[in-house]
Amino acid sequence: MNTAALCLAVCIVGFFVSVVLLVLGKSSAKWPRADGVVLSSRVVRRRSRTPYVSARVSYEYRVLDRVHRGSRIAFGYQGMSDSGDSAESIVQRFSTGTRLSVAYLPGWPSQSVLIPGIRKRVFLWLVFSLLLGLVCLSLYASGHT
Numbered sequence: 001m002n003t004a005a006l007c008l009a010v011c012i013v014g015f016f017v018s019v020v021l022l023v024l025g026k027s028s029a030k031w032p033r034a035d036g037v038v039l040s041s042r043v044v045r046r047r048s049r050t051p052y053v054s055a056r057v058s059y060e061y062r063v064l065d066r067v068h069r070g071s072r073i074a075f076g077y078q079g080m081s082d083s084g085d086s087a088e089s090i091v092q093r094f095s096t097g098t099r100l101s102v103a104y105l106p107g108w109p110s111q112s113v114l115i116p117g118i119r120k121r122v123f124l125w126l127v128f129s130l131l132l133g134l135v136c137l138s139l140y141a142s143g144h145t
Contacts (some may be wrong), residue, residue, distance in 0.1 A: 014128070032103070039059055040096055057070045
């Protein structure tokens with residue numbers, strides 16, 4: 001497989017992932033809620049060429065007498081929320097032992113999120129994947145490898 005075709009394939013996957021996150025994020029604003037509790041909350045720091053900081057939160061909630069566990073903070077969350085909250089702020093907001101309301105997908109209650117709605121970052125990924133896809137498509141069409 002040549003480079004342009006591989007690039008195009010990655011863009012297509014990125015586009016579809018973005019669309020799925022948009023659909024789930026939009027619909028999650030209307031999902032039912034369940035009472036839950038934060039089991040653990042921590043900041044994860046990766047030190048490499050590009051330092052990466054992210055919040056990791058795990059929580060538990062009950063739907064129809066069945067206990068579920070989740071870790072999704074928001075659809076499109078990548079270490080910083082759209083409001084500028086840092087990973088540290090997210091961990092403070094959802095500290096261990098905090099009681100909270102968890103939005104869950106009707107019919108599939110094991111799918112949940114703490115902050116329903118669409119994050120701006122999802123739109124950025126969608127636009128980026130479309131633009132890069134157009135570049136890759138033009139390279140592919142012109143025969144560049």
